Amino acid sequence: MTLKHFLNEKKRRVEEALATSLQNNPSAPAELVTAMRYSLEAGGKRLRPVLMLSACELACGSDEPALQAACAMEMIHTYSLIHDDLPAMDNDDFRRGRPSSHKQFGEATAILAGDALLTLAFFEAARCGRLDVVLEFADAAGINGMVGGQYRDMEGEGKTLTLDELQRVHAGKTGALITASLRIGALLGNAAPEVLHALTHYGRLLGLLFQITDDVLDVVGDAATLGKSVGKDARTKKATYPALLGLDGALAMARATADRAVDALHDLGPEADIFRELARHLPDRNQ
Amino acid sequence: MTLKHFLNEKKRRVEEALATSLQNNPSAPAELVTAMRYSLEAGGKRLRPVLMLSACELACGSDEPALQAACAMEMIHTYSLIHDDLPAMDNDDFRRGRPSSHKQFGEATAILAGDALLTLAFFEAARCGRLDVVLEFADAAGINGMVGGQYRDMEGEGKTLTLDELQRVHAGKTGALITASLRIGALLGNAAPEVLHALTHYGRLLGLLFQITDDVLDVVGDAATLGKSVGKDARTKKATYPALLGLDGALAMARATADRAVDALHDLGPEADIFRELARHLPDRNQ
Secondary structure, three states: OOHHHHHHHHHHHHHHHHHHHOOOOOOOOHHHHHHHHHHHOOOOOOHHHHHHHHHHHHHHOOOHHHHHHHHHHHHHHHHHHHHHHOOOOOOOOEEOOEEOHHHHHOHHHHHHHHHHHHHHHHHHHHHOOOHHHHHHHHHHHOOOOHHHHHHHHHHOOOOOOOHHHHHHHHHHHHHHHHHHHHHHHHHHOOOOHHHHHHHHHHHHHHHHHHHHHHHHHHHHOOHHHHOOOOOHHHHOOOOOHHHHHHHHHHHHHHHHHHHHHHHHOOOOOHHHHHHHHHHHHHHHOOO | OOHHHHHHHHHHHHHHHHHHHOOOOOOOOHHHHHHHHHHHOOOOOOHHHHHHHHHHHHHHOOOHHHHHHHHHHHHHHHHHHHHHHOOOOOOOOEEOOEEOHHHHHOHHHHHHHHHHHHHHHHHHHHHOOOHHHHHHHHHHHOOOOHHHHHHHHHHOOOOOOOHHHHHHHHHHHHHHHHHHHHHHHHHHOOOOHHHHHHHHHHHHHHHHHHHHHHHHHHHHOOHHHHOOOOOHHHHOOOOOHHHHHHHHHHHHHHHHHHHHHHHHOOOOOHHHHHHHHHHHHHHHOOO
């Protein structure tokens, strides 16, 4: 099975599970649920839940034990995008090729839809029946992880960051959820400690790699293919890897990081090939 | 021990625990933690965590097992106030006698401080070691509870609501967390099913009672004593109990609801007296 086929199949599994996750809430306000679903079903690569399902399958041969947690992870990612797009934050009118939540439903509904998705994510996470999984979610999404990174990102706007500072921003903002996705998938697959350790290490590098290529795509990418505007980083003088290292330097760093990510899986067998392929593919991605 | 003394003692316990809850986060951005602490330490009655500690003590003779969850509950309440005060929501410049979070730190930080408090609440909740407690939190704070009620409240602005519709708004917006506080306290105290049942019923009525008296205080209360502006409901033509029933009608409903709350505790012994006293006291509260 090719990498693309594998990822698409996992993505289909995630989207099927997501479609049913918001159906059983008859006592919730219908319009709020509509706003939540609008952002949740807007698509995207579903990278985090796909990684979670793949890690679970690597650990136990099936992705089934991680399906619910994968939905929870996508809910957390989606809430963060809704709040990030708000006028007081990044002020983005478009997301995944459609009007962002606050453009579609108004700011107040967007704030509440984000709050509701975060809360529902913890409900779904707790339904997995594992407290260690709930703790992973809360730690990765909180002040030591994603929200902390978002704050640092915002605070760094207009400032010149060092490479170390930039990596610290992204270790939180994107890295924490990507690493947690792999860890939670491994935990739910009852992975051996050395597998959990290898996937954690791989996750940190994959998160870095993902961010470098995200920054590169903002320079060389195609808006239609990406489903979002490009060139924004340069216009807003945002600290990025290409801005710090040049485009070639950033691409070289991406390739070196991909190699390190593959190395992190050294002790795992061919069952980890899909993760190796993914890391090797990312420096050349176009969306 | 008088009611006031009892509540103050529990409040002191909560505030002591809250003060340490944000101390162990060296890798989080310090300014974001400052914003979280600013709102968390702003005071208030601490009604929800106090109810939780009291319910736990009623069930098992000690409030200790509920201290951590009580902090989590106050974090959720505090996050909801921060987001509720935002310009796109209620647009309140003051909260508990001080500038609201977005006036003090800016809108973006206020949004993230709220997100961070909600996330940290689930971390603390999970550390209690009970999945049923995490589920109670997520259900009460989400679309079927608080966030759902906040959405309905916002949606109902400028409309004439029936008494039923108004009660539905508040059953979510204030009732859900108040009821969950009592339930979680009881669960952590390993309460017998009939005690949990009685406290759940009491909690729903107490939440209603609390909201009626909150609306009444907006008409007859003193801004300095309350630490917030008064008369806002009338200015914004908000649906309230006094607006629907008149001031005397609202006070009569408060007293009848207090009686019903006391009745809900019928099968409990003198260990529940503090809850009876609280219900009887609420119609006459001045803050």
